[in-house]
Structures are given as C-alpha cells and as structure tokens.
Amino acid sequence: MKTERSRSREFVLEVHQRMLQEYPVMQSFLTYRNGFELLIAVILSARTTDQSVNEVTPELFRRYPGPDALANAEPPDLEKIVHRTGFYRAKAANIKETAQRLADIHKGVVPSDMELLTALPGVGRKTAHVIRGTLFGLPSIIVDTHFGRVTRRLGFTGETDPLKVERDLETLIPPEVSHSMSMRLNKHGRVYCTARRPKCGDCPLNDICPSAHSESKV
Ligand code: SF4
Numbered sequence: 001m002k003t004e005r006s007r008s009r010e011f012v013l014e015v016h017q018r019m020l021q022e023y024p025v026m027q028s029f030l031t032y033r034n035g036f037e038l039l040i041a042v043i044l045s046a047r048t049t050d051q052s053v054n055e056v057t058p059e060l061f062r063r064y065p066g067p068d069a070l071a072n073a074e075p076p077d078l079e080k081i082v083h084r085t086g087f088y089r090a091k092a093a094n095i096k097e098t099a100q101r102l103a104d105i106h107k108g109v110v111p112s113d114m115e116l117l118t119a120l121p122g123v124g125r126k127t128a129h130v131i132r133g134t135l136f137g138l139p140s141i142i143v144d145t146h147f148g149r150v151t152r153r154l155g156f157t158g159e160t161d162p163l164k165v166e167r168d169l170e171t172l173i174p175p176e177v178s179h180s181m182s183m184r185l186n187k188h189g190r191v192y193c194t195a196r197r198p199k200c201g202d203c204p205l206n207d208i209c210p211s212a213h214s215e216s217k218v
Contacts, residue, residue, distance in 0.1 A: 001153070001155050001210040001211050001214070002155045002156075002157065002158040003155050003210055005155075005210075006154060006155025006156060006210055007155065007156070007172060009172070009174070011208070012156065012172055012173055012174070012181075013174070013177075014208060015154060015181075015205060015208070016177050016180065016181050016184075018204050018205055019180075019181065019184035019185065019188060020180070020184070021204070022184070022188070022204050023184045023187050023188070026180070026183045026184060026187065028134060029050035030042065030045060030050050030053055030054060030057075031054045031057060031058075032057070033061075035109070035110035035131070035135045036066060036067060036099075036102065036108070036110060037057065037061055038110075038130075038131065038134060038135060039098065039102075039110050039120075039123075039127075039131055040057070040060070040061075040070070040095050040098070040099070041053050041054075041057050042123075042127045042130050042131065043091065043094055043095055043098065043122040043123060043127060044056070044057070044082055044085045044091055044095065045085075046087070046091070046122070046127075047086055047087060048085045048086045052084055052085050052086075053085055055084065056081055056082050056083075056084060056085055059081055060078075060081050060082065063077075063081070064099075066108065067099040067100075067102040067103040067108045068099075068103050068108070069099075070095060070096060070099035071096060071099040071100040071102075071103050073096055073099075075092055075093065075096065078092035078095065078096060079092040082095070090122075091122065093121070094121040094122030095122065097120075097121040097122075098120045098121050098122060098123065101119075101120055101121075102120075110131060110135065112131075112132055112135070112136040112138065114128050114132065117131055117132070125143075125162070125163065125166065126142055126143060126144055126162070129141060129142045129143075129166075129182070130142055133178075133179030133182065133183075134179075137179070138179075139175035139176070139178045139179065140178055140179045140182060141165075141166045141169050141170055141173065141178050141182055142179075142182035142183070142186065143162040143163075143165045143166050143169075144186060145189075145195075146185070146186045146187075146188075146189025146190055146193075147182055147185050147186050147189065148160070148162065148165055149189055149193065149195060150185045150186075150188055150189045150193045151165065151169065151185060153193060153198075153209065153210075153211040154205070154209055154210070154211070155210045155211070156168075156169060156172060156173070157169055157172075188203075188205075192204075200212045200213050201213075
C-alpha cells in the first residue's frame, strides 16, 4: 500500500534502523569461500532453495576448485553433481560456460561491472546485484520474491515487475544502505512477512507498516 509517507526517505531509514536491530548480523544464506564460489552458488540457486545449493557445492568445489577446472569439467559429471538443484542441464551448462569466460576474459576473477556480470550465462540482474553488494560493497537492490513482497506491503513501491521495482527503489533507498536493506528485508520476508499468514502481531514494523493486519495484502 503505497502512501506519501511510505515513499519518504525518513520512513525508509526508520524501517532500515529497525531491521538492523532485528537482524544485527547478516550472513549469506549460501556457503562459499571466495568470489568464484559465490558466483557459481548464486547461479545454482535459481528456482531452488539455498539449502539444496549448499548440499551440492562442497562436492562441486572439491572436484572443481576454480574457473579453469570447472571450465574443463565433463557436462555429464556436472549434471550429476548439481542434479538436486533442479534445471540441472541448463545450470550445468551455465556454470561451465561462466567458468570458461571467467578464465578466458576476466583472468579468473569475478568482475564487479553490471554489464560484464550480466553477460555471463545464468547471471541476471538479481545475481549481479548479490555479487556487487556482497563481494564489492557496491549499492545493490536485490529484487527476489521475498524482497518484492515486503517492499510492496511496506508501501515502498507498487510495482510487481522486478526491473520496475529495482528502478523505483533505486530512487528511494539511499545507496549506502541498499545492500543492507535488501538482505534484511529478504530475511524479514522469510521470518515474519511471509506470503501466507504474515506474523503482523509479532512484527517489529507493525506500528508503522501500512499493510499491518490488512486483509488485502499484496
Ligand atoms: S506488519 Fe505485517 S505486512 Fe507489515 S511488514 Fe510486518 S509482517 Fe509484513
């Protein structure tokens, strides 16, 4: 429910402050040891749970510890390892090709530039923002299903298309807190502001949220 107040910088910063209090320490839901592993893990996380990715990546990175090794992997071997993450043929092809391009074009290093990132197979804007925010500390609006739902309920945006949500929120959320806000509202959408039966009664935003206890949640 978008209102004049919910589109104010003051309101956004108040929400962020409360999210910092509720979730003082944020860690990636994915397990990784370096930029290469984070990039591959995020590609694999499309349309599946982070848990299923964390179950396959130890074996994947044990056998293919860097871009060169992964680029030279046999597709059937990769498909077998990533099978339980779903869409395994496409994902195996994407991570192999991404590793190839990292090795050939980027000297084995994950780039920070949005255009270079989204040119990699399997990397969309959401993945690119995760990488930019997590690895490089750059401003990042990470629009996934949880973040989109919570920001609509808070009245930050009325958009549903991910790119429109991103564009809308770029002008509202200060860049210095955008990554922090993305991570914490994502978590908030998993903990309190769930798609079905959000826990408004216990939510630390329920005295300022325009959708609190509303029957018509977006
Ligand atoms: S008060 Fe309810 S609708 Fe608003 S953010 Fe909290 S859980 Fe979501």
